[in-house]
Amino acid sequence: MSSLALVPFTFSLLKLPFIALQNVADYLNPYEIYHFSRISKKTNILAKVFSKKATRIYLISPFCVLIDYQEKGDWSIEPNIEPGPDSYKVDRKNHQPIYAYFSKKPASEALRVLERVVDVFKCSIIYLQLNTRSSRLRRQDLTSYFDWFTVNPSEVPYVYLKCKHGADVQCFIENYKKPSDELDLIVWGERGRSWPLNRELLELPDNLETNLFKKVKIISYKPANLNLYNIFSSPVIDSVEHQLPDSYLNTFLKNWQSGLTNPNWKSVCISVPRQTNLINILDGITATYRDPRTVKRQINVDKESFWIFGGIDIENHDGSATATVQWKKYKMENEDSEVPNELIEEYERNQESGEVQHVEQVLQGIVEQLLASSTFSMYIW
Amino acid sequence: MSVENAPVVDVDEAAIPVEKKMYYRFESNDKKEFRVSELAIQQSETLNRLVEAMGYTSEDVENKPAIAIENIDGKTLKLVFQWCEHHKGEAIPVDDGSVPKIVEIPEFDAKLMDIDNGLLFKLIWAADYLNIVQLLNVSCKKVANMAQGKTPAQLRRVYLLPSDEEDEAAKRAAQEAQDPRAREVEEEFEERKRQGGNSFF
Numbered sequence: 001m002s003s004l005a006l007v008p009f010t011f012s013l014l015k016l017p018f019i020a021l022q023n024v025a026d027y028l029n030p031y032e033i034y035h036f037s038r039i040s041k042k043t044n045i046l047a048k049v050f051s052k053k054a055t056r057i058y059l060i061s062p063f064c065v066l067i068d069y070q071e072k073g074d075w076s077i078e079p080n081i082e083p084g085p086d087s088y089k090v091d092r093k094n095h096q097p098i099y100a101y102f103s104k105k106p107a108s109e110a111l112r113v114l115e116r117v118v119d120v121f122k123c124s125i126i127y128l129q130l131n132t133r134s135s136r137l138r139r140q141d142l143t144s145y146f147d148w149f150t151v152n153p154s155e156v157p158y159v160y161l162k163c164k165h166g167a168d169v170q171c172f173i174e175n176y177k178k179p180s181d182e183l184d185l186i187v188w189g190e191r192g193r194s195w196p197l198n199r200e201l202l203e204l205p206d207n208l209e210t211n212l213f214k215k216v217k218i219i220s221y222k223p224a225n226l227n228l229y230n231i232f233s234s235p236v237i238d239s240v241e242h243q244l245p246d247s248y249l250n251t252f253l254k255n256w257q258s259g260l261t262n263p264n265w266k267s268v269c270i271s272v273p274r275q276t277n278l279i280n281i282l283d284g285i286t287a288t289y290r291d292p293r294t295v296k297r298q299i300n301v302d303k304e305s306f307w308i309f310g311g312i313d314i315e316n317h318d319g320s321a322t323a324t325v326q327w328k329k330y331k332m333e334n335e336d337s338e339v340p341n342e343l344i345e346e347y348e349r350n351q352e353s354g355e356v357q358h359v360e361q362v363l364q365g366i367v368e369q370l371l372a373s374s375t376f377s378m379y380i381w
Numbered sequence: 382m383s384v385e386n387a388p389v390v391d392v393d394e395a396a397i398p399v400e401k402k403m404y405y406r407f408e409s410n411d412k413k414e415f416r417v418s419e420l421a422i423q424q425s426e427t428l429n430r431l432v433e434a435m436g437y438t439s440e441d442v443e444n445k446p447a448i449a450i451e452n453i454d455g456k457t458l459k460l461v462f463q464w465c466e467h468h469k470g471e472a473i474p475v476d477d478g479s480v481p482k483i484v485e486i487p488e489f490d491a492k493l494m495d496i497d498n499g500l501l502f503k504l505i506w507a508a509d510y511l512n513i514v515q516l517l518n519v520s521c522k523k524v525a526n527m528a529q530g531k532t533p534a535q536l537r538r539v540y541l542l543p544s545d546e547e548d549e550a551a552k553r554a555a556q557e558a559q560d561p562r563a564r565e566v567e568e569e570f571e572e573r574k575r576q577g578g579n580s581f582f
Contacts, residue, residue, distance in 0.1 A: 009498075009538075010539060011498045011501070011502065011539065011541065012502060012540075013540035014540070016509075017505075017506065017509045017510075020508075020509045020521055023517055023518065024525045026476075026482040027484070027521060027522045027525030027526075028525050029481045030480065032528045032529075032536075035531065035532065035536055036528075038533045039536060039537050039542050039544075040537075040542065040548060041548070042542075042545075042548055043542055052480050069480045072478065072479055085532070086532060
C-alpha cells in the first residue's frame with residue numbers, strides 16, 4: 001500500500017499564498033476552472049482572477065459552447081443526448097477536449113453555459129456558428145439565441161449561418177439584432193443526386209433588409225437569387241455563386257444601373273467557379289475601358305486597401321455613381337505595382353476593335369480547370 | 382546543533398564547478414541546521430540574493446552563525462534543500478503560456494513529494510517564500526492533479542472549499558469577534574427571548 005493512502009485526502013487550497021494558488025490554477029484545465037467557479041461565490045471570483053483569458057468564445061449549433069485559445073487549443077462544452085452526470089475527456093493527442101452534460105432544455109442550458117464561460121474566462125467576444133439544417137436545433141431555439149445576443153453586451157464580430165430555405169434566412173434577418181463585422185451565409189440544398197447543388201429556388205419576401213453587417217459573404221449552391229444580396233445594406237459583399245449564368249450577372253449590372261440594387265454597396269465581388277464571358281456580362285451596357293497604365297485607383301473597403309489599374313467603368317441611370325468592373329485577381333498592392341500584361345493587351349484590343357473582351361488563359365490540366373474561378377468585382381464610387 | 386553534526390544533503394561533487402565549491406549553513410525555525418552548496422542555493426532566488434548580499438568567504442561560512450530561516454521548519458527545509466541539491470545547475474523554467482500550463486513531475490520529485498498533504502502544503506509555502514520556481518511548479522502541479530476528473534462537489538471536499546453558507550457564517554463570526562458590542566447585543570437579545578419578550582425593543 002502506498003504511504004499516500006494513509007494521509008488525509010484533503011488539501012487547504014485557499015490557505016496557500018496568492019502566487020502558489022495562481023500556480024495551481026495554471027495547471028487546472030478550463031473544465032476544472034469551470035467546475036471550481038461553480039462551487040461558491042468566492043471560488044467564482046477566484047476562478048475569474050486565475051483563469052487564462054480566452055481568445056474568443058464560440059456558440060456552435062446546435063448547443064456547443066467552445067472556449068478558444070487559438071494555437072493553445074479549443075475546449076468544447078456541449079450536452080449529451082442521453083442522461084448522465086457531467087463528465088469530460090481531455091485526451092489532446094487523439095481528440096479535442098470535450099465536456100458533456102445533460103439537459104432537457106439544451107438551448108437554454110447552452111446559453112447559461114455561455115454566460116458562465118464568458119464571465120469566468122473573461123472574454124466577451126463571441127463567434128456565432130449556426131446551422132439551421134441541424135435536426136436538433138428548433139426554430140424557437142434559434143430565436144432564443146438571437147434574443148440572448150440582442151440583450152447581452154458581448155461583442156459578436158463574426159456570424160456564420162448555414163441554411164437551406166428562405167424561411168431560415170428570413171428568421172435570421174427578422175430576429176438577429178446584434179451588429180457584427182462579418183456575416184458568412186451558406187445556402188445549401190437538400191441532399192439529393194447533385195447535392196450540394198440544388199435546383200430549388202431560394203424564396204424570400206421582398207421587404208427584408210439589414211444593415212447590421214459591415215461585410216457579408218454569401219456562398220450559394222442554389223440558383224442565384226440576387227434579391228438575397230439586396231437584403232444586405234453592407235458596404236462589402238463577397239460571394240461564391242455555384243449556379244450563376246452570365247446573363248444573370250448582366251441583369252444584375254442593369255439593375256444596379258437602374259437603381260434597383262441596394263444603394264449602400266461599395267464593393268461587390270462575385271466568384272463563379274467556371275469561366276465567364278465578359279461579352280455576355282456587359283451585353284447592352286455602355287462601358288468605358290480605362291487604360292491600366294494611366295488610370296490607377298485606390299480602393300479602401302473592410303479594413304483592406306488595394307489598387308485597381310484600368311477596369312471597365314459603367315454609370316448608373318442618373319450619372320450619380322460609377323461602378324468599375326474588374327476581375328479580383330488584378331488587385332494591386334500599391335500604385336507602383338507592375339501593370340499586368342493581360343490588362344494592357346485587353347485594353348489595347350478594345351481600343352483597336354472597340355470590342356469588350358475578357359481573355360482567360362487556356363487552362364491545361366484538369367485540376368486547373370476545376371479551380372477556374374472568375375471573381376467578378378464591382379467597385380462603386 | 383554543531384556544524385559537524387549538521388545534516389548534509391547528498392551532493393554530486395562532479396556537478397559542482399571548482400570555484401563554486403562553498404557550502405552555506407542554514408538553520409530552520411526548530412533549530413535544525415543544513416549545509417547547502419552554493420550552486421544548489423541558486424535555485425532559490427531569495428537565498429541566492431541573501432548570500433550574495435552577505436558576501437561570505439569560506440571562513441565566514443564556517444565561523445559565523447548559520448543563516449536563520451525563521452518561518453520554515455526542519456522537516457520542510459530538508460525537503461527543500463534535497464530538491465535544490467538534486468536540481469542544482471538546472472535552468473529556471475520559463476512559462477510558455479500553454480493552457481493549461483505544462484510541467485512534468487520528474488521521478489525524483491514525485492518520490493520527494495510522496496508526503497502527506499500537510500507537509501506538501503508547507504513545502505509549497507517554503508517554495509513560494511524562498512522563490513524556488515521549479516519546486517513551486519511541481520508541487521503546485523501535484524495539488525492541481527488532485528482536481529482531475531472531479532465534480533464541483535468533489536472538488537469542494539478535496540480542496541476544503543467552503544460553501545456560500547459557510548463563508549457567510551465565517552464572515553459573521555469574524556465580525557462579531559471584531560465588535561464585542563455585537564456579541565453583547567446578541568446575548569441580551571437571547572436573554573430577553575428566554576424571559577419571554579417578543580420584541581427586543
